[in-house]
Amino acid sequence: MKKLIISLFSVLCISCSYDKRTTDLVLDSMQCLMCAVNVEKSLLNLNGVKKVTVDLKNKSGQVIYNASVIDLSSIENKISSIGYSVNDKSANQEAYEKLEICCKKPKEN
Ligand SMILES: [Cu+2]
Numbered sequence: 001m002k003k004l005i006i007s008l009f010s011v012l013c014i015s016c017s018y019d020k021r022t023t024d025l026v027l028d029s030m031q032c033l034m035c036a037v038n039v040e041k042s043l044l045n046l047n048g049v050k051k052v053t054v055d056l057k058n059k060s061g062q063v064i065y066n067a068s069v070i071d072l073s074s075i076e077n078k079i080s081s082i083g084y085s086v087n088d089k090s091a092n093q094e095a096y097e098k099l100e101i102c103c104k105k106p107k108e109n
Helices: 002-017 033-044 072-081 093-097
Strands: 020-026 049-055 060-066
Touching: 020 072, 033 049, 033 060, 033 072, 060 072
Parallel strands: none
Antiparallel strands: 020 060, 049 060
16 A cells, blocks of 8 residues: 555656647648658657657647657657658758658649
């Protein structure tokens, strides 16, 4: 019983230092399901990111993260570094060139 109380307290302590933020992302360079999976996976690899949902149809996403561990600009940098644009940040050009052909934006004529 004592153990239970101690663990209960530690859970409470974690939750008070846990600065949970939910932020919407504009992911308008996503083209296919693979892009969505790429973005989701890369963000989940980041320390402090708790949950990621990507909506391919609306080219948007939502990320839940612990703001005392990671900030939004690190999240945006990560997405850019794998070749996708996010919010006002454009994709890293080198990473974009390496994407599969289906993940690249249709050429403008
Ligand atoms: Cu794709």
